[in-house]
Amino acid sequence: MLILGGTSEATALAQALARRGDVAATLSFAGRTVSMPAQPLPVRVGGFGGVEGLARYLVTEGVDILVDATHPFATQMSAQAREAAQRVGRLMVQVSRPAWQPQPGDVWREVATMEEAAAAIGAAPRRVFLTIGSLQLAAFAAAPQHFYLVRTIDAVAAHGLAQASFITARGPFDVEAEARLMREHRIEVLVTKNSGAAAAAAKLEAARSLGVPVVMVRRPADDGAAKTVEAALAAIDAHRAGVPRGV
Ligand code: NAP
Numbered sequence: 001m002l003i004l005g006g007t008s009e010a011t012a013l014a015q016a017l018a019r020r021g022d023v024a025a026t027l028s029f030a031g032r033t034v035s036m037p038a039q040p041l042p043v044r045v046g047g048f049g050g051v052e053g054l055a056r057y058l059v060t061e062g063v064d065i066l067v068d069a070t071h072p073f074a075t076q077m078s079a080q081a082r083e084a085a086q087r088v089g090r091l092m093v094q095v096s097r098p099a100w101q102p103q104p105g106d107v108w109r110e111v112a113t114m115e116e117a118a119a120a121i122g123a124a125p126r127r128v129f130l131t132i133g134s135l136q137l138a139a140f141a142a143a144p145q146h147f148y149l150v151r152t153i154d155a156v157a158a159h160g161l162a163q164a165s166f167i168t169a170r171g172p173f174d175v176e177a178e179a180r181l182m183r184e185h186r187i188e189v190l191v192t193k194n195s196g197a198a199a200a201a202a203k204l205e206a207a208r209s210l211g212v213p214v215v216m217v218r219r220p221a222d223d224g225a226a227k228t229v230e231a232a233l234a235a236i237d238a239h240r241a242g243v244p245r246g247v
Helices: 008-020 050-060 075-088 114-120 137-142 175-184 202-210 229-240
Strands: 002-004 026-029 043-045 065-068 091-094 108-111 127-131 147-152 164-168 189-193 214-217
Touching: 002 008, 008 026, 008 229, 050 075, 065 075, 065 229, 075 091, 091 229, 108 114, 114 137, 114 214, 127 137, 175 202, 189 202
Parallel strands: 002 026, 002 065, 026 043, 065 091, 108 214, 127 147, 127 189, 147 164, 189 214
Antiparallel strands: none
8 A cells, every 4th residue: 555645644544554554555755844753654755756657656566555645735646646546447545634614703714826815915014924834935925015924844945025934843733832922923814724634723723712814725626525544444444355445
């Protein structure tokens, strides 16, 4: 089995499989982050070289179940995984977390892209907590009137932001600490992707308690439905028992 990872769901599935010990599985990472926590299964790092490369890997490594447990915003990898599995006739199973839903007291402005998110902050200068990762920071260079507090896992190399402070941290985060951070930096707007990650949800609770509005970047082409680790394990077991069933 090959698990395309980079999420806590992938790690949870890897832990469940490692505990069972009845499946030879490898966990795959793109290699975007420098600091990587220890993993319960053998790991490989780096791209496969598109659909072609992944299809070849599935055949040469004898993989018969491909699990796409990538982040909801990793759409390229998911599309390539679907195509490669289909091309070489392997079972493809998906694991994903449900999207966050606004709760009473939340003030969300939902947008489709980072460019829309930058515009949605508004014309007046604001102090913004930016928790969108490091790859799309350039979109906010178009709104230089704002101050940005940028939190990423690894240090940011290039960004193009006129007024910004940078912090590095890896979740899970705690609601009290998130509220303290937002108060300390006098944050007026939170910008985030709708990852749905439990480890990252504390900032939403903190924003709610402080009355801080949220610019929420919607998931690209996703029904938002959870495809749980348990459902993936059931599909894997059914497949191994000779009953083909994708998730
Ligand atoms: P992406 O745009 O969908 O994928 C870009 C390329 O990165 C893919 O074509 C593939 O290269 C390689 N790749 C992606 N995931 C891989 C994996 N698990 N193993 C091996 N190669 C992989 O992905 P992304 O948005 O840059 O995300 C990269 C990774 O970070 C993903 O594994 C994802 O789960 C994780 N992540 C993403 C986000 C996010 O907001 N996008 C947040 C947290 C974690 P080849 O074409 O060469 O195979």
